[in-house]
Amino acid sequence: LLDSRDQQISIGHCQINKPYVDLIKNSQGHLSLPQAGSDSDKNAEATSKPESSDDSWQFDLTSCHLSEGQFNFTDQSVKPTVTDIFSDISFQTGQISSQSNTTTIFSGKIHLEGDGRITTKGQFQIHEKIASLDFKMNDRSLVNTQSYLNNYTDLKMLDGKSDTDLHIEYNPNNNPTLTVQGDLILKQFQSEHAKTAEPVLAW
Numbered sequence: 001l002l003d004s005r006d007q008q009i010s011i012g013h014c015q016i017n018k019p020y021v022d023l024i025k026n027s028q029g030h031l032s033l034p035q036a037g038s039d040s041d042k043n044a045e046a047t048s049k050p051e052s053s054d055d056s057w058q059f060d061l062t063s064c065h066l067s068e069g070q071f072n073f074t075d076q077s078v079k080p081t082v083t084d085i086f087s088d089i090s091f092q093t094g095q096i097s098s099q100s101n102t103t104t105i106f107s108g109k110i111h112l113e114g115d116g117r118i119t120t121k122g123q124f125q126i127h128e129k130i131a132s133l134d135f136k137m138n139d140r141s142l143v144n145t146q147s148y149l150n151n152y153t154d155l156k157m158l159d160g161k162s163d164t165d166l167h168i169e170y171n172p173n174n175n176p177t178l179t180v181q182g183d184l185i186l187k188q189f190q191s192e193h194a195k196t197a198e199p200v201l202a203w
Contacts, residue, residue, distance in 0.1 A: 005058045007097040019089075025075045061096040078147040085113040100108040116161070122168075130171045136148045136181075137164040142189065155200060160189040 024032050041127035068088030075082045081098040091108035103123050116139035124131035136160040142160035149155055 001195060007055065009059040011059070011061045013062055014064040016064070019066065019068070019069045022072045025074045025077050029077050046193070056099045059096075060095075060099070063095065064091075064093045075147070079150060080147055082144070082147045084115070084144075086110050086118075087113050096126070098126050101125070102127065112137075112140065114141075115144055130173075131169070133166075133168045135166045135168065137162075137163070139163070140176070142186070143193070150194075154194045156192050156194040157191060158190040160191075161187045185189040 026068075028033065044076075049096065067090050069087075070090075071083045071086040071089060073086070075084075088111040089108070090110075091106065093106040095102065095106055096104045103125050105123050107121040108119070112118065116137060118135070118137045120133060120135050122133035139193070140162045142157045142162060146157050149157065163185040164182065165185075166180060169179045171177060191200045192198060193200055
């Protein structure tokens, strides 16, 4: 529903099924996305926007649900090239509104193919510009981070996994405006010197 008189946009439930995105970081460090969507999609997007540039427009979305998504990230700036596949992405929100004192609750789950899982939950208020997020990543393979380590250290990862548990809050009225608290746990950690093969760290 688009109400130009009251400058209000109201949308019911939003359902997104099986979205697929490829993101590539090339050897120069630049990010690129493939061309997505048809011309009709672009025209629909352009005509759906209100003509007024007045920022007093209000919007309301009852709920949104994304399911069976996949995101592929290829990093060509490291050697060897790394490709992370994030599959079975699901994300859901409650009401999203620009009205004051409206809190949006959200949660999500992501599977890292062959490399653990991510869960998130949190809330935000658009009008007040505040947000909080709980982020957990379990069983992330340290061996799969080797390409990123090669530019900075001679450490070679032989085994190990990590668990990350973070709580993040943003509030422009607080000092500091952004706070991050949490834990990083390393398990079955084993490494050696990449050139001499001598053991370096293990626990």
